[in-house]
Amino acid sequence: MRKIVIVSALLMAATAAQAGVVVGGTRLVYNGDKKEAPISVVNNDDINYLLQSWVDSDEQGGEKAPFMVTPPLFRMEAHQDNTLRVVRTGGTLPEDRESLYWLNVKAIPSAKKMESVNSLQIAIKTRIKLIYRPHGISGKPEEAADKLHWRKEGNTLVVENPTPFYMNFYSVTVNGNKVSDVNYAVPKGESRFPLKSSASLNSVSWKIINDYGAVSKSWSQNG
Secondary structure, eight states, X not given: OOEEEEOOHHHHHHTTTTSSEEESOSEEEEETTSSOEEEEEEEOSSSOEEEEEEEEOSSTTOOOOSEEEXXXXXXXXXXXXXXXXXXXXXXXXXXXXXXXXXXXXXXXXOOOOOTTXXXXXXXXXXXXXXXXXXXXXXXXXXXXXXXOEEEEETTEEEEEEOSSSOEEEEEEEETTEEOSSOOEEOTTEEEEEEOSOOOOOOEEEEEEBOTTSOBOOOEEEEO
């Protein structure tokens, strides 16, 4: 009887921090005055990987993202590192605010052919934010995070962000209770998050994640 070896995706995800291909950041900021935005990738494993990288957006069926990754596909040897370079290929993007896309890095492990054994190889995909910051925007998100304004509409928490930055939240607390379903506030617009309670809004506190993946100080708003 032929043996079947199945590698669990859950197991691989749990060990990804210790082995496999690691992307050198939780987000990548592309400054508009630069020709490219580099990010490192490291293979901490004892096997080789095939790496495939691309940029896309959250919009289903939307326009193709105006960025390309070089190299888009390459073989990465065990215990080696390399640099991915994101290059803008065109497109018309707002110049008064940031634009958000997603950088995807798929690592496909190599496998030795073993007689009488079938193996299922699981590819691991890392997806991080790619934030395009136009040349005319100065400062950093954490320098403007105090300008956010919060209100409630029924069971919905609404945040108004008058700044040109995406505000990526680490945590948001309403009346001392942490809000679970929050991600980011879009620049120069409003973002909405569901709440479990319709109680009055007495206080809001929030922390954001900066360009380097670190957590900021806390800000608060009463009433």
